[in-house]
Structures are given as C-alpha cells and as structure tokens.
Amino acid sequence: AQTVTQSQPEMSVQEAETVTLSCTYDTSENNYYLFWYKQPPSRQMILVIRQEAYKQQNATENRFSVNFQKAAKSFSLKISDSQLGDTAMYFCAFIIYQGGSEKLVFGKGTKLTVNP
Amino acid sequence: EPEVTQTPSHQVTQMGQEVILRCVPISNHLYFYWYRQILGQKVEFLVSFYNNEISEKSEIFDDQFSVERPDGSNFTLKIRSTKLEDSAMYFCASSGDRARAEAFFGQGTRLTVV
Structure with a gap:
C-alpha cells in the first residue's frame, strides 16, 4: 500500500527561525516524485517544492529545502528564515505511475504557525 | 500566470x-484530476482524466460520480445524488507535462450537503 505519514500534527516557530517538517512514505515503486504542498487559510493547494526520486541531490527553492533519504523513505521540509506568511497546513505527497496514469498520495498534514 | 479556476467557490445542496x-x-x-478533502x-x-477518458479512479469514485470535458475547456465533476458524507472541499488539478509530474490546483469548491 502507498502511504504518507506526517508525524507532527502541529508545529510552531518564531519568525526568522528555521523549522523542519518530517514526512515518511511507503511505496514499492521505483518511479515516483515527492512534493510538499502548502495550504493557507484560503484552502488553495500551492506547490512548494518537488523532488524526483531518482535524483540524489536535494531540491531547493529559495528558503525551502528538502532532506531526501530514499533508503529510509524520508522526505523532510526545511523552512529557513520563517515568515508570517508561511503559516499554513503543509502536506507531503508523492506521485506514482500506474499503467500510464498517476495520482497524488497525501499525508494528513502538519499545521505550521509562525509567531511574530 | 496561468491558473486553474473552479466555480462555484461554495455550494450548498x-x-x-x-x-x-x-x-x-x-x-x-x-x-486533469479531482481530489477531495473532508474537513x-x-x-x-x-479520479484522473486524460484523452477524454478516465485513466484512473479511486474507491470513492463510485457510480454516483462522473466527470466529463464537454467543450474542450471545462472539466466537470457531477455527483448524481448527494449524501451528507459528500460534504468536503473538492479540488480540481491539471498537469501539462507528465515528465515533471507537477499538478496545479484550483482554489477548491466547498460543497455542503444538508
């Protein structure tokens, strides 16, 4: 079964500090991508960062970076210099390919609050 | 910047x-895809949709659900006979490049069944 586990239901961080959100996943597939999505109070799903499973190099997007450990099936998100606008639900997800189609499998999310 | 647009933003039925x-x-x-998020x-x-047909669907997507792309631009999700447990946020998503596997989501439609 394909699953994503986010073990931290809620986290908080002070503005300008660094926070790491954890994610583990389970799949027997080899061909997949990993994502972090942000869902602010407006409820829209916004892609934060993506990682191809076949790449060893960790993805980075400005203040957001990941620590991808394929053998451990771990995919954590680090947010540096946290800003008030980073307050949101964060969902870890991966996408697998089955018979030509694909679907995103999501974790339950981590609610991040950035405090001033 | 191009975006996925969903209407209505909130529907009560x-x-x-x-x-x-x-x-x-x-x-x-x-x-094209539909996802849902119960509160x-x-x-x-x-469900996922490609080349005018369903490419994959989940167990949730039973006979009460259907999708279509009637005019080449809109992509619709129909629920034939709504149940209380259908109350959720429904997200549409689209992807242009399967190699990048990057789905762009709409802002969602909040469906409330009363």
Missing part, C-alpha cells in the same frame, strides 16, 4: 440533489 462542480484547467494542460482530513484522490 440538499441531500439527494445532483451537483456539478466546474473547473477550467490551464489551457495547454492534458491531464480536517487529508486530501484524497478521486
């Missing part, structure tokens, strides 16, 4: 009624 949720994907995208829970895959 009586149990047993039919609803149609509408989505306008990004214009050059070829892969406080994780986002769940419903």
Whole structure:
C-alpha cells in the first residue's frame, strides 16, 4: 500500500527561525516524485517544492529545502528564515505511475504557525 | 500566470440533489484530476482524466460520480445524488507535462450537503 505519514500534527516557530517538517512514505515503486504542498487559510493547494526520486541531490527553492533519504523513505521540509506568511497546513505527497496514469498520495498534514 | 479556476467557490445542496462542480484547467494542460478533502482530513484522490477518458479512479469514485470535458475547456465533476458524507472541499488539478509530474490546483469548491 502507498502511504504518507506526517508525524507532527502541529508545529510552531518564531519568525526568522528555521523549522523542519518530517514526512515518511511507503511505496514499492521505483518511479515516483515527492512534493510538499502548502495550504493557507484560503484552502488553495500551492506547490512548494518537488523532488524526483531518482535524483540524489536535494531540491531547493529559495528558503525551502528538502532532506531526501530514499533508503529510509524520508522526505523532510526545511523552512529557513520563517515568515508570517508561511503559516499554513503543509502536506507531503508523492506521485506514482500506474499503467500510464498517476495520482497524488497525501499525508494528513502538519499545521505550521509562525509567531511574530 | 496561468491558473486553474473552479466555480462555484461554495455550494450548498440538499441531500439527494445532483451537483456539478466546474473547473477550467490551464489551457495547454492534458491531464486533469479531482481530489477531495473532508474537513480536517487529508486530501484524497478521486479520479484522473486524460484523452477524454478516465485513466484512473479511486474507491470513492463510485457510480454516483462522473466527470466529463464537454467543450474542450471545462472539466466537470457531477455527483448524481448527494449524501451528507459528500460534504468536503473538492479540488480540481491539471498537469501539462507528465515528465515533471507537477499538478496545479484550483482554489477548491466547498460543497455542503444538508
């Protein structure tokens, strides 16, 4: 079964500090991508960062970076210099390919609050 | 910047009624999806659609659900006879480049069944 586990239901961080959100996943597939999505109070799903499973190099997007450990099936998100606008639900997800189609499998999310 | 647009943003319907949720994907995208999120829970895959047919559907997507792309621009999700447990946020998503596996989501439609 394909699953994503986010073990931290809620986290908080002070503005300008660094926070790491954890994610583990389970799949027997080899061909997949990993994502972090942000869902602010407006409820829209916004892609934060993506990682191809076949790449060893960790993805980075400005203040957001990941620590991808394929053998451990771990995919954590680090947010540096946290800003008030980073307050949101964060969902870890991966996408697998089955018979030509694909679907995103999501974790339950981590609610991040950035405090001033 | 191109975006996925969903209408309406909020729909309230009586149990047993039919609803149609509408989505306008990004214009050059070829892969379309519906997901739903029951309040406080994780986002769940419903269905994927490519080349005018369903490519995959989940167990949730039973005979009460259907999708179509009637005019080449809109992508709709129909629930024939709504149940209370259909109350959720419904997200449409589209993807243009399967190699990048990057789905862009709409802002969602909040469906409330009363």
